[in-house]
Amino acid sequence: MSEDPNIIAFCCHYCAFTAADLAGTMRQQYPVNVRIVRLPCTGRAEINMVLQAFVDGADGVLVAGCEPGSCHFIQGNLRAVKRVGQTKKLLIEAGIDPERVEMRHIAASQGPLFAQVSREFTEKIRQLNEEKRMAPTVAVAQGETT
Amino acid sequence: MSVTTLKSGSMLERVLVSGKFAVTSELGPPKSADVETIKEKAACLKGVCDAVNITDNQTAIVRMSSIAAGVLAMREGLEPVIQITCRDRNRLAIQADVLGAYALGIRNILCLSGDHQRFGNHPTSKNVFDMDSIQLVNVLKRMRDDKVFACGDEIRNSKKAPLVAPEIFIGAAANPFGDPFPFCVTRLGKKMRAGADFVQTQCIYDMDRFRRWMEMVRDRGLHEQIYILAGVTPLKSLRMAEHMRDNVAGLSVPDHLIERMKSAADPKEEGEKIAVEQMQELRDIPGVAGIHIMAIEAEKSVAGLAEKAGLLPRPIVD
Amino acid sequence: MIVAERKPFDEIFANAGKHHKVLLLGCGTCVTVCMAGGQKETGVLASQLRLASREKGVDLEVTEHTITRQCDAEFFDDTTSRLVEESDAVISMGCGVGVQFCSDRYPNKTVYPALNTEFFGATLEQGVWTERCAGCGQCIVDKFGGICPVARCSKSLLNGPCGGSADGRCEINPDVDCAWQKIYDHMETLGRVDELEEIQPLKDWSHNRDGGPRTVRKEDVRL
Numbered sequence: 001m002s003e004d005p006n007i008i009a010f011c012c013h014y015c016a017f018t019a020a021d022l023a024g025t026m027r028q029q030y031p032v033n034v035r036i037v038r039l040p041c042t043g044r045a046e047i048n049m050v051l052q053a054f055v056d057g058a059d060g061v062l063v064a065g066c067e068p069g070s071c072h073f074i075q076g077n078l079r080a081v082k083r084v085g086q087t088k089k090l091l092i093e094a095g096i097d098p099e100r101v102e103m104r105h106i107a108a109s110q111g112p113l114f115a116q117v118s119r120e121f122t123e124k125i126r127q128l129n130e131e132k133r134m135a136p137t138v139a140v141a142q143g144e145t146t
Numbered sequence: 147m148s149v150t151t152l153k154s155g156s157m158l159e160r161v162l163v164s165g166k167f168a169v170t171s172e173l174g175p176p177k178s179a180d181v182e183t184i185k186e187k188a189a190c191l192k193g194v195c196d197a198v199n200i201t202d203n204q205t206a207i208v209r210m211s212s213i214a215a216g217v218l219a220m221r222e223g224l225e226p227v228i229q230i231t232c233r234d235r236n237r238l239a240i241q242a243d244v245l246g247a248y249a250l251g252i253r254n255i256l257c258l259s260g261d262h263q264r265f266g267n268h269p270t271s272k273n274v275f276d277m278d279s280i281q282l283v284n285v286l287k288r289m290r291d292d293k294v295f296a297c298g299d300e301i302r303n304s305k306k307a308p309l310v311a312p313e314i315f316i317g318a319a320a321n322p323f324g325d326p327f328p329f330c331v332t333r334l335g336k337k338m339r340a341g342a343d344f345v346q347t348q349c350i351y352d353m354d355r356f357r358r359w360m361e362m363v364r365d366r367g368l369h370e371q372i373y374i375l376a377g378v379t380p381l382k383s384l385r386m387a388e389h390m391r392d393n394v395a396g397l398s399v400p401d402h403l404i405e406r407m408k409s410a411a412d413p414k415e416e417g418e419k420i421a422v423e424q425m426q427e428l429r430d431i432p433g434v435a436g437i438h439i440m441a442i443e444a445e446k447s448v449a450g451l452a453e454k455a456g457l458l459p460r461p462i463v464d
Numbered sequence: 465m466i467v468a469e470r471k472p473f474d475e476i477f478a479n480a481g482k483h484h485k486v487l488l489l490g491c492g493t494c495v496t497v498c499m500a501g502g503q504k505e506t507g508v509l510a511s512q513l514r515l516a517s518r519e520k521g522v523d524l525e526v527t528e529h530t531i532t533r534q535c536d537a538e539f540f541d542d543t544t545s546r547l548v549e550e551s552d553a554v555i556s557m558g559c560g561v562g563v564q565f566c567s568d569r570y571p572n573k574t575v576y577p578a579l580n581t582e583f584f585g586a587t588l589e590q591g592v593w594t595e596r597c598a599g600c601g602q603c604i605v606d607k608f609g610g611i612c613p614v615a616r617c618s619k620s621l622l623n624g625p626c627g628g629s630a631d632g633r634c635e636i637n638p639d640v641d642c643a644w645q646k647i648y649d650h651m652e653t654l655g656r657v658d659e660l661e662e663i664q665p666l667k668d669w670s671h672n673r674d675g676g677p678r679t680v681r682k683e684d685v686r687l
Contacts, residue, residue, distance in 0.1 A: 048504065051511035090508065093473035094516040233619070237666065259619055259626040262636045273619070280623040281666050296666055321627040326648040329660070333624045336663055348627060395630040 004033035005059035005125040009118070010045045011036050014072045015108045016064030022111030030115035031122040034062070041065070042103075043076020050087045050101055060100045060125035064117070067105040077105065097128055153290065153343060154315035156253035157225045158197035160463040161436075162344065162373045167429060168436025169195040169457050170227060170346065170375055171448050174204055175215035184215055187445040188222035194449045195439070196460055197254055199346070202229040206266025213247045220251055227317060228252050231260025236276035237285065237296050244289060245301075248312030256317035256346065257282040279318060280333075280340045286316045287341025320345040320374070322359035323352065323397055331362045338372040345372060346438040349379035351390070351399040353427060360431055369433030376428040379440045380451060381417035384408050418451060425455035465494040465586075466559045467593040468501060468579040473512060476555065479576040480513055481522050483552035488513070488578070489544075489566060490530030491558035498593050501557030501579050503530040509557070509578060527551060534562025540569055548573060584615075601671025601678065607659065609650030614667075616643035622664040 011017040017038045023030055039045060042065030053061050063084050065077035081103050088098035102121060106114050152159055161168045171191050176183040191198050198219060202212040209215075216226030228247055230240060244255065259279045263271050277285065285296045293301045293311035301311040318337040324330050337345060350356045356376070363369050381387045381399075384407040391399035403420060410416030421439075428434050437457065441447050452458050470476075480486050488510050496502030510528040517524035529547050531539045534556060548554055553574045556563040560581040567575040583595040598615035604622075605612045614620045618636045625644030628635025632645040651657045669675065 046504070048507040048511055051508060051515065055511050055514045090473075090512055091515070094512045095519040096515055259621060262618055262628070264636045275620045276669065277666050278619070278621040278623050279626075280663060284663065285666070319627065324625060324627050325629045325631060325642070326625070326645055328657075329624055329644070329648055332661060336623055336661065340663055395628045395635045 004031065005122060005129050006057055007031070007034045007060045007062060007118075007122055007125060008053045008058045009034050009036050009062040009064055010039050010042065010049070012042045012065045012072075012077070013038055013040050015066040015070070016042075016104075016106040016114060018108035019064075019106045019110050019114040022109070023115045024111075026111045028112055028115035030118040034118045034122060041071065041073045041076035042080035043071070043073055045080050045083060047083050047087050047090065050084070051090065054091070054096065054100070059129055060102070060121060062117070062121050063101070063103045064106050064114070065103070067107055070107065097132075099128060100125060154253040154313045156197065156315045157463065158227065158254050159315040159343070161196045161461060164461075164463045166461050166463065167457070168197075168373070168375060169439065169452055169460065170197050170199060170436065171195040171439045171441065171445070172199045172201065173215070173219060173224070173226075173445060174201050174443065175210035175212060177207065177209050179210065181218060184210075184218045185222055188219050188224050190445040191448055192223050193460060194452050194458065196436075197225040197227045199227045199229055199256060199438070202231045202258070202260070203234060203266070204229075204261070206233065206261045206263040206268065208267060213243060213250065213252065216247070216252055217250050225254070226252055227254035227256050229256045229258055230282065231258045232275050232277055232279060232282055233260030233263060233273050236274050240277075240282065241285065241289065241295055244286065244312050244314065248314060253313070254315045254317060255286060256319070257286065257342070258319055280336050283316055283318050283337055283342045284340040286312075286314055290314050290316070291341075315344070316342050317344045317346065318342040319348070321348040322350070322356050323348060324395075328362075330359060331366065331368070334363060334368055334372070335366060338368055342372055344375060344435070346375045347377040348397065349377040349390075349440055350424065350428070351381075351397070351403055353424065354400075355398065356428075357431065360433055364433050369435075373435040374433060375436040375438040376431075376434050377438045377440055378421050378424050378428070379442065380421035380444070380447060381407055381413070382444070383413045383417070386417075418447065418454075421451055422454045425451070425457070429455075465497050465584070466561070466581060467498045467583050467585040467595075468495050468559050468581045470500055470505065470509070470579055471577065473509075473516070476509070476576070476578050477513065477516055480524060480526075480553075480555060481517070484523055485525045485527070485550070485552045486513075487547050487551035487554045488526055488528045489534065489548075489554055489556050489558070490528070491534040491556075491562050492530055492532040493535075495557065495559055495562075495579060497587070498585075499591070501559070501562075506530050506557050509555075530557075534558035535565050537565075537569070540566075545570075599672070600667075600669070601675075602668060604664075607662075607664070608647045609654060609656070611643055611647045611650060613643050613647065616641070616646070622667060624660065 042063050045063050050061050063080055065080050071077040084103040087101050091098050104117050173187050200212040200216040212228045216228045219226050257279045263273050288294055289311055290313055293309045302309045320334050387399050387404050387407045390397050407413050425437050439448050488506050490503050490506030491501050506528050510526045513526045533539050548570050555576045555578050556566050557578045563575055563577045584597040585593045585595045588594050600614050618634050629642040632642055634640040634642045
């Protein structure tokens, strides 16, 4: 088993962050390597915040916002969806697997879902790290850069 | 009619001035330096029309220059109408070519904006559009009537040398179906005032709309000041009819023609039949001075069409 | 404003990879407004370059810096000059003007463009910019209902539409408006359609770039 990947989760204060809190209160287990950055809304998650996380050593970035239609700021979560899409393109250009960034919608009441998403995402990133370790010279997203 | 009143003396001009119904056609230069094709196409058109348009890098695809192909066609006994587009040359090049064309015996020139190069085989090229087709018409008129270049200099070798200006019968295109519709007639009027002697129209399928356009033309009295040659292109197949309807800007093919093409046993024959009917109909519209038969890459069919439409033999006008 | 678009990443990365230390220089004016080369976009490109160089094992150090305008000498302050001097090369996020101005200013440094400069345009809506002026040097839009046929007609026709105008669209692309349809409609609204009967003479292109590179001098403000 390879070591725990570094995961940054940009979480909206009104939903996913509360869900994370709830997960803790409910004694739900989720990986300790998931480090949460609280945002007032995922609409605050600018593209370069995500890229910067990778530059600073993150293996994966999770952006967790409200469900469509439930954004406290009307459509900040929908903007986040678009930005994550664009971020994936930029990561491909830089030779990084776009699967390393993911947008999820988690409501404030869904503590168990937060824990589950964290586990699944961590597992996915762990596998990507493993694949990369096995074939270090092959750019994961090769062929997609053009 | 005395020759001295003519502007160019071309056969096309003489036929039109004499009040006879004119027939012109089209010859597309080869996409190579091949001369034989021109000879073959010319043989099909000889004696069938009064003059033949020689296209200028039509649809922005490189072909033999219209002047060179026109001279070759002339050697085969045709009278060329050289097309000049504004897309590929600036005012220096075009005026130089007009002098050269005239010196080589060319007497008719048709001025066009030109299809955008995006559609051709050099979509990455730079276009020119130094002037538009109406300005080009006016440049030719000033060269002919005022014997000056666009800059105002006289067309002579030196101050003491004689003026030797190109005497050209000036043509332009007219689109009775373009948008904005009311502007189509305005544009014809502008071409007339700029100096066009004749226009050839876009091919006509929608006879009702063309009649409306001709009414507007007659209301303005334009038909008395410019010769209007109505364009006809025989449909070869249902696919062609649908393509013309759907993909050619400003061209409407009415449903009843589509129906006829659809139900025809021999669509090619039906298309020619339609063309003949159209020519006969167009001939009776007041203000239409002639027919321009555009049989795209089907020069062979022109003689038959003209024959069936009762346009042959062509008159000889001195 | 001048509207630009970022070049493909591979092209920028290939240039950056020729050096060990590059300065990514953003511009705070036009290209900030069209979201191509402002501070934010500089940050994004810097991150991408850092990630790509790490990923591909290229030894590259990227510094970011954005100045108010790359087309004005006064904004190239001491900090900027120091950062330039400390770098092996500069990647300018300015328009073509900025790239050249920067290159002139630091003759011992290679300056690479990070953007393709497109046109003089306006913001149609957030994220959409469109060409409005061709900088021909002799504005005549008043004759055409405030719509420029030089910049907005695909063939720069001054006397009316070509045969390719259909349903208000240009023949080159159904997404492009026919400038002449717009001119006609606007002149109709203004009750000035009859003015379009006037034959526009040959345009004097000598004020355009065809007359050679242009310079404007306003004597009363020169020092």
